[in-house]
Amino acid sequence: MKKLLASGAAFALLLALTSCASDTPTISGNPGGGETGSSASAAASTPSPTPTDNRMAAFGQTATFPDGVAIKVDFSGWVAATPAASGAVEGRIATFTVTVTNGSKKEWAGTLMGIPDVRVGPSLTPAEIAIDEGTDHFLTTVMPGESQSAKLGYGITAADSGQVRLEFMPVDFIGTSVIFQGELAAPTVIVVTG
Incomplete structure (x- = not known):
């Protein structure tokens, strides 16, 4: 009986590990996509995620889930905040372009992909959403x-800006989340004139 229970437990653990591995996204592409110039070089200088951690991607890479849904995040640059902006810091907003491609066979509700968990700095402090023209x-x-x-x-x-990460929940809310991380190009000084 103990052998049967041990075999059953081992099988359940193997099944759990197999199902966890099957929902892990595949990371592809070169890091550093997005804004040109110093932004691209800053992103390219960011250490690439280790091959053993398939849920970590750099800005400019694509994470593809087993069902065929792919997410790509590019740093799009710093923009000056208008007077109507909400959530801007130091007179500017860090912008990112998120592209979702549905390679699966069913429609997918993309609403929550626009609201990842964003954390910044060495202590991974939550960053506030900034809303303005163009976002x-x-x-x-x-x-x-x-x-x-x-x-x-x-x-x-x-x-x-030296450490920024955007974490997206799994497409089915059951599997593994994916994290895009990198260093943003140093923001230029923005002068707001009246």
Whole structure:
């Protein structure tokens, strides 16, 4: 009886490990996609995630889940905040372009992809969403074979720009989340004139 229980427990553990491994995204592409110039070189200088951690990607890479849904995050640069902006820090907003491609056979609700968990700095402090002209944090239903993009904005200080991570929940809310991380190009000084 003990052998049977031990075999059953070992089988359950193997099944659990297999199912966990099967929902892990595959990371592809070269890091450093997005804004050109110093931003690209800053992103490229960020250490690539280790091959043993498949849920970590650098900005510019693509994470593809086993069902075929792929997410790509590019740092799109710093933009000056307008007077109507909400959540801007130091007069600017860090922007990211999130592109979701549905390679699966069913439609997918993309609404929550526009609201990842964003953390910054050495202590991984939560960053606030910044809303202004040109930012939109929402995707709609992504049909099979379709791609959609959204431009996300966050209030990130220059001091915290050296370590930024965006974590997206798994597509089915059951599997593994994926984390995009990197260093943002140093923001330029923005002068706001009246």
